[in-house]
Amino acid sequence: MAIIQWYPGHMAKAIRQVEEKLKLVDIVFELVDARIPVSSRNPMIEDVIKSKPHLLILTKADLADPKETKKWLDYYKSRNEYAIALNSKEPSTENIILKKTQEILADKLANKADRGIKNAEIRSMCIGIPNVGKSTLLNHLVNKKVAITGDRPGVTKKQQWLRSRRGLYLLDTPGILWPKFEDQNVGNKLAFTGAIKDNLFANDDVVIYGLNIFINHYREGLMGRYHLTEDDLEMELPELLLLITQKLGMRDDYDRASQRILLDARKGKLGRFTLDFVEEFEDLGDD
Ligand SMILES: Nc1nc2c(ncn2[C@@H]2O[C@H](COP(=O)(O)OP(=O)(O)O)[C@@H](O)[C@H]2O)c(=O)[nH]1
Ligand SMILES: [Mg+2]
Structure with a gap:
């Protein structure tokens, strides 16, 4: 990374x-x-x-x-x-x-x-x-x-x-201040929300990271925006990305589709979402 x-x-x-x-x-x-x-x-x-x-x-x-x-x-x-x-x-x-x-x-x-x-x-x-x-x-x-x-x-x-x-x-x-991301998850979250420039990470990696969180927490927004079914969400993530690419009429240009998905997410078109969950961090700072 x-x-x-x-x-x-x-x-x-x-x-x-x-x-x-x-x-x-x-x-x-x-x-x-x-x-x-x-x-x-x-x-x-x-x-x-x-x-x-x-x-x-x-x-x-x-x-x-x-x-x-x-x-x-x-x-x-x-x-x-x-x-x-x-x-x-x-x-x-x-x-x-x-x-x-x-x-x-x-x-x-x-x-x-x-x-x-x-x-x-x-x-x-x-x-x-x-x-x-x-x-x-x-x-x-x-x-x-x-x-x-x-x-x-x-x-x-x-x-x-x-x-x-x-x-x-x-x-x-x-x-x-500067962002700090020795942790890949943090880097992906910063990239997904647009806090760091898009050329630092591969868009499709960032999108796949985000898709995973959406599938676990925000299915409705994702399905609504890209006309996906519950069954679609069971696919392997790279396959799902390709399916969305096709649904967007972008053939196999998943890089372009990734950019679109990032824009959609950042503009709130996939609904409201959070990527940092309290449960992941509850022991933060309890030194
Ligand atoms: N939806 C929404 N967008 C915001 C809010 N605050 C800032 N933005 C947007 O976030 C982007 C970055 O804001 P900016 O003020 O330039 O951030 P800075 O780099 O910290 O000065 C801009 O596109 C703002 O319009 C907010 O509370 N809600
Ligand atoms: Mg500023």
Whole structure:
């Protein structure tokens, strides 16, 4: 399998950049894809952001299986991690984030209020691997760019802040993390959802990986989209892929069909789905 190597130097630099920016904010919004909340999370950043209040935001919840998203939220709750799931493009998004943020920072805000500081500014930043929706969320929260000030203590470079409609401040550039996939399953899940470029893995391998999960969990969407029967789903996976290729009128061009299936899945045309299941990860972090 192809593995993207992040050179140790790059990795260290990315971490250092996040650490620098962390000093400026009251809270970190870590974005992950609700369909793959573990696979789209960089495991190494956890230690770095430990020092800050932290909200895990499961984006693209509109594309994920709501049943599984609920399980994930219960899971985080049981581990005392703050987490919410949302569709970044919904009008309610700002309220959901603001409310949760105020809850997380309640002590700090109360403290400031005691000292006579009313409606204290809340400063935040988004971090996450590519394609989890950092830019989408920022753009959604913010009407237009508002440069606030560069001369805050500890700010060497001019730092742009954006202000949401209801007064949440966000660093204008999100922290970009790298995906980590020494595990082939994680690589396949990242590829299937479009988090990593399509040329890293063979499309048909990725599709076959995904088909297997759909057959076990999301048969209806698959059968509906490609006019398949229950019997069809009993075939060996490469055969099934060829059958779908034919049904799509693509003869034996299963590579082209694979691309189509990936597009369909990512656009939600096979229905909502999740690829990371709580049950697979329940012992995560119980060191
Ligand atoms: N359906 C859906 N799509 C989203 C959501 N958030 C982001 N996207 C899409 O995901 C893709 C990547 O988003 P982008 O903001 O560029 O990700 P970034 O690389 O983290 O900045 C874009 O096509 C967005 O339209 C969401 O909550 N729901
Ligand atoms: Mg972006």
